[in-house]
Amino acid sequence: MTGLDYPGDVLGFANDLTDAERAKLSQLRAYLDENVRPVLVERWERGESLADFRKPLAGLHLLDDPSVLQADGSLRPLYRGFVTLELCRLDLAMSITYGGQVGMFRTLVHAGGSPEQIAAWDPGILDFTFTGCFALNEPDHGSDVAGGMATTARRDGDRWILNGAKRWIGNATISDNLCIIAREEGGERVLAFVVPSDSPGVTRSVIAHKAAARMVHNADIALQDVVVPEERRLPRIEGFADINRAFRKLRADIAWSAAGMQLGAYAAAIDYAQRREQFGRPIAGFQLIQQKLVQMVANIAQTLALAVRTAEHPIADDVSPSLVKLIAADRLRETVALARETMGGNGILLTGDAVRFFADAEAMYTFEGTREMNTLIVGRALTGRSAFTR
Template sequence: MGSLRGGSGGEGRNEDGGKVGLPALEVALAFPQATPASLFPPAVSDYYQLDDLLTNEEKALRKKVRAISEKEIAPIMTEYWEKAEFPFHAIPKLATLGLAGSTTKGYGCPGLSLTASAVSIAEVARVDASCSTFILVHSSLAMSTIALCGSEAQKQKYLPSLAQFKTVGCWALTEPDYGSDASSLKTSATKVPGGWQLDGQKRWIGNSTFADVLVILARNADTKQLNGFIVKKGAPGLRATKIQNKIGLRMVQNGDILLNKVFVPEEDRLTGINSFQDISKVLAMSRIMVAWQPIGISMGVYDMCHRYLKERKQFGAPLAAFQLNQEKLVRMLGNIQAMLLVGWRLCKLYESGKMTPGHASLGKAWTSSKSREVVSLGRELLGGNGILADFLVAKAFCDLEPIYSYEGTYDINSLVTGREITGIASFKPAAVAKSRL
């Protein structure tokens, strides 16, 4: 008999790849003292009643998104996260949330307030961060770019089906050599008869392995400025492959995109993008939305810990009865109240036309930093079960890490705000900056 691979602690595989041993017990049977996250805990994190800051419409949408997320996503998220697969069968359910297109009016889009959109994304992230990222990439990046930078014909052609999730979008800026330094991208767009030819490579592009509509940002070979293009799935020379072995947002299908002489007709060039500054209005809004993802993740972790500590008993008492646990729970709760206020104020600054790039960057950097503390405390509170995705916290702990880095790392966003408050840009090392003088 071949030796076992994977040890003797349950289901392993023999040398031929066949499974050996018994399958794992259901979590409820293996650990009956606490309810797993497939039955999501009640929402109890709004301690300062910040819901009062929302309009009736915003509160109604939040309630709807919360109910659908808990019913449709919570029961399947652990399975698909573990498999690193996206639950395509859930897309029609996500469509019923009515979030695609967010603040865009017309073309089948909901025309939400930015606050309603942000709060709703937090509600999705509270249950599952991967699904919230799927919606953000599709709506706040791909759709918003077409809505803000596209022609009227492009809006009418692409937005209605995207708004209903009949087609799915992705947004490609980052490249293998250019992450934080995204404005230096190399992917080229060369003018050819009837349109453009795209050549280059993109990396970390969410939804790209299955997207029907790909918004590609490339450098104009003549002007050397940034241009935007709509590329359709299956275009000759286009190849998108899945990035494997991620530890976070495992349901999100991030991909490497290769562009080899991909032809884009002139009518699919986004006429409103002629420099990097032209996409800043897209990034400003999407950065606010991303700032609300850590808020939602923290809310879910707190809700899970609050229920778990009352259900789980040790030393003859529920864990909630111990002073150390109560202190950690209160620290988590305090962070969430502050995060909610920062997120809400950020939305109001945007809606009143007062928001600056520094405001958005500080919001995203700060909420993701505070959320790191919340999920770390949550992992401690759940003890051994804190490393099981079944109880949400381990999954949330891992999912937060890519969010901490995307849409501008903590450091880069801090420097954006730093530049704004000091008037001095410090993105390049001093030696590099001097050499270019």
């Protein structure tokens, strides 16, 4: 099928997509290129959200079109990964704006919700009439939030009273619901609540002056005596073990996101190298430029291999995701830097694409666990000794 090539996928992972999956991905790429790509530069500079593209993307039925569903109604992990890759190949913000809803929020609802909650909310999650985000991190607790969560939930009859604050919450100001994680007062449980964002006592404010993921509206959330009925609590979330269980199936998305961003940066770099002439010929013919391009492709191959492996053989432990994130983020950071270098001074222009990926890689490098924390997690597994605290 024409219209869906992946320069940089030299090992041919995309060749394993079915015709129906390739057709759906081609439809997604055509929509992104025709409607979103033309506004990226201006919106990135202004830090303007891409929320208005969510419902048109929902209208493509990327996740529920019968043509891409298996007999049991599920999606092939490879196809789902390539959906994330396509979004990140355009821009990380587009992936977070869309995927934070149908990926992270939906996954938590399915993993933690009751059958009645899932039945009531899932159709709206898919068509973006019931929007939501995941709120875990806090102003004073990021990497140590599991042991230091300050947000609390107090039982009061058939309702709960929430107090605390959350920080760096993606999509919070464009969501109708906030999935708040809180520690139960007087108990040991960690609970999840789907809180209407217009509830009395909820305040949301966009974090300004970001240099990465500028079109994602990360927010501070303040919770002051917020009343939440029991029926808005996800009953199958009672601790961090349940949250980890919920998100294991999404852990491979880190590698897919990193691969997509690298493919976008590489496409910009190889196109520029073929067009840009110095010393009387295109720079693509110089050894130093070819070395950069080859290293980019090698990084893409490694990252895609991780993505495909973890998609088709789901992660069943809490250590492997840290290793995947560490490797994928390292490869991403190097690739986008090489793409920017390849374009010389023109590489710092937003119109050249590479610098968007260069800046956004810094967000990817840090979120979902910093490199230091992931190193400590893997190191503890290898040695049996924890170096987190003295």
